[in-house]
Amino acid sequence: MSTHGYGKPQPLLLLSLDGGGVRGLSTIMILDHLMRLVSRSLGRRVEPWEIFDMMGGTSTGGHEELIHEARNTATFIEG
Secondary structure (H helix, E strand, C coil), X not given: CEXXXXXXXXXXXXXXXXXXXXXXXXXXXXXXXXXXHHHHHHCCCCCHHHHCCEEEECHHHHHHXXXXXXXXXXXXXXX
16 A cells, blocks of 8 residues: 555555557557656646555566656656
8 A cells, every 4th residue: 555645545556558669659659658648637747656555567668667767766866
């Protein structure tokens, strides 16, 4: 369980990215669209690591997840 910053326990939010080639591209496009919708709703730019408790993936999806985690780590270190 996670609190998602609101104090009340909530289920974990998991993001699993899968696919290579065209499937990987469509996965990235869908995630980009989802993050734009969430960002618009919250009134600020939001990255996947701010929303999901755990992220993972295979093939292109795994590479995309690593990119987001690397951004998060770099932001945390620069901090």
